[in-house]
Amino acid sequence: MSSPMVASSRREWKSKCWWSRATGWWCAPSPARTRERRELLEWWLLSMLYLGGFLLFFLELFIPSGGILAVAAVLCTGYAIFELFDMGQQPLAWICILMTLLYVVGLFRFWLRRIGHRTNLGDSDASGADVRAAASLLDTTGITLTDLRPAGMANFAGDKFDVVAEDGFIPADSEVTVVENTGNRIVVRRVGAEARYPRRGPPRPEAGGEGLYRRQDPRCRRR
Incomplete structure (x- = not known):
C-alpha cells in the first residue's frame, strides 16, 4: 500500500503528462528540450534587441533626446551582433552589420533632406514676407x-x-x-529735406529755364 506522498507525486506526474499530451509543448523535462527552449528564447531576445535598435534610430530623428536614443540604439544592435558572433553565427552577424550600416545611412540621408526642405521653406517664406512688407x-x-x-x-x-x-x-x-x-x-x-531728384517737369527759371524755353519755342528757331 502506497503512502500519501507517493500517491500525490503520481497524480502530479499524471497531470503533467496529460498537459503535455494536450498542448504538445510542456512535456517531461529533458536536457535536450531545455537547451532548445533556451536557444529559442535567446533568438527571440536577440531579434527584439536588434529590431528595437532600429526603432530607436528612427525615433532619434523626431524626438529631441540629446543623443540618448542613438546611444541606446547602438547598444542594442551592438549587443545583438556580439551575441551572434559568440554563438558562432558569423555569416548572420556580418549580414546584420551590413543591414545596420545601410539603414543608418538611409536615415541620415532622409534627415538631411528633411532639414534642407525645412530650411528652403523657411527662407522662401521669410523672403516672401519681407518683400510683401517692403511693398x-x-x-x-x-x-x-x-x-x-x-x-x-x-x-x-x-x-x-x-x-x-x-x-x-x-x-x-x-x-x-x-x-x-x-x-x-x-x-x-x-523728413523736412527737399527732394534731391525732383520729378520731371518744366525747368525752373532760376536754373536757366528761360533760355530752354526760348530754344524749345519754334518761333525762336533760326530761319
Whole structure:
C-alpha cells in the first residue's frame, strides 16, 4: 500500500503528462528540450534587441533626446551582433552589420533632406514676407537705427529694413520717409529735406529755364 506522498507525486506526474499530451509543448523535462527552449528564447531576445535598435534610430530623428536614443540604439544592435558572433553565427552577424550600416545611412540621408526642405521653406517664406512688407512701406515714416552712408537700417512700424539714403548720408535716430521702393531696394528721405531728384517737369527759371524755353519755342528757331 502506497503512502500519501507517493500517491500525490503520481497524480502530479499524471497531470503533467496529460498537459503535455494536450498542448504538445510542456512535456517531461529533458536536457535536450531545455537547451532548445533556451536557444529559442535567446533568438527571440536577440531579434527584439536588434529590431528595437532600429526603432530607436528612427525615433532619434523626431524626438529631441540629446543623443540618448542613438546611444541606446547602438547598444542594442551592438549587443545583438556580439551575441551572434559568440554563438558562432558569423555569416548572420556580418549580414546584420551590413543591414545596420545601410539603414543608418538611409536615415541620415532622409534627415538631411528633411532639414534642407525645412530650411528652403523657411527662407522662401521669410523672403516672401519681407518683400510683401517692403511693398507696403511707400510714404511710410520711420526712424533710422544706424547712420545711412548711404545704406543702413531703419525701423518702420516695429520692423527692421535695409534702406538707402537719397541724400547720401542721414544720421541715426532721424525721422525718414520711404520715397522709392523697387524690389529689395528701399530709398528713404529725411523728413523736412527737399527732394534731391525732383520729378520731371518744366525747368525752373532760376536754373536757366528761360533760355530752354526760348530754344524749345519754334518761333525762336533760326530761319
